[in-house]
Amino acid sequence: MVKKTTGKTTGKTTGSKSASPKGGKAAAKKRPASKTNAKSTAKPKFDPKKALYFYREMLLIRRFEEKAGQLYGMGLIGGFCHLYIGQEAVITGMRACTTDDDAIITSYRDHGHMLACGMDPRGVMAELTGRVGGYSRGKGGSMHMFSKEKNFYGGHGIVGAQVPIGTGLAFSFKYRGEPHVSLSFLGDGAVNQGQVYESFNMSALWKLPAIYVIENNRYGMGTSVERAAAHGSELFLRGEAYGIPGEPVDGMDVFAVEEAGKRAVAHARGGNGPYILEMKTYRYRGHSMSDPAKYRTKEEVDKVKHDLDPIAHVRQILLDRKIATEESLKDIDREIKEVVGAAADFARESPEPDPAELYTDILAEG
């Protein structure tokens, strides 16, 4: 039985150059150091700097997503747009326990992951609006953005398709003798895909440094996890047949995410093979911008927002411990709104790609 007993089992679920997004101010920000190789079960010492860092990071994602929602409403973003609001603690906590050389790959719900990887908000927003200043020069959109420089490998619209690729990234680290891990983020719906289990098998067989982070936000489009997944929602057990350890994590608590992440990273980086983390989280918005969300009640959403919001949680800690004041938090909010506003301005001012660009970047020349 691989059911994790030492882990927390709360299951609470009830920042250049105008044409290039690379190397911007936001991209240069530093994360506080984290000892990812130390196996520890002791309660970590509270770090005020880290708490403030978490607050800023999560707030950046939320304000960015709110702005993306607005631009979508104004018709400036076309196609699909999947917002990450509510799930900010997951990527923020996981980034805090990994290094810049570790690889990250996820689904279409990807803007938060890109920001957490240090990608420039201007380049991400410009891509959302289909402008040349975007990471895919305006030809990829919300679901197709990459940054080799930041070790962010997309942005994938085919449900579950990122999992074999993330496993391949882990294979490449092991094959080249590099000490990095790969993080594959997938949803509670994606976890029912066959390719996920082929990946689990190979990764356990070859003891690959692969971490699978299941973001269980309780719904896959309009289908609740209870209706879609056998054996309820104990998705952290899905690697049991392959001997892959897994644990459930309170994905609304960034500190819990970081601690569980450290265990997963120590395991995978230590040569012990893959690890599964099931983040119990929730998305506040519909599946995509075009989802009226009739499959759940407003009360359900309001209750999670009121009781479990990941940003409000850290905010309260900052105030209770007198690390911040209402005023200093307002200043942070203002600063972040400026960064996001600048990203939106950059996106609007950046031109659309030239029609001749339709024929470029289609095939890589051998």
Ligand SMILES: Cc1ncc(C[n+]2csc(CCOP(=O)(O)OP(=O)(O)O)c2C)c(N)n1
């Ligand atoms: C192979 C495949 N099947 C179906 C779809 C349509 N589809 C897009 S998102 C989605 C739901 C996935 O839900 P989940 O994995 O829980 O991720 P979430 O959207 O909640 O982040 C489906 C079925 C798709 N894009 N690819």
Ligand SMILES: [Mg+2]
């Ligand atoms: Mg889901």
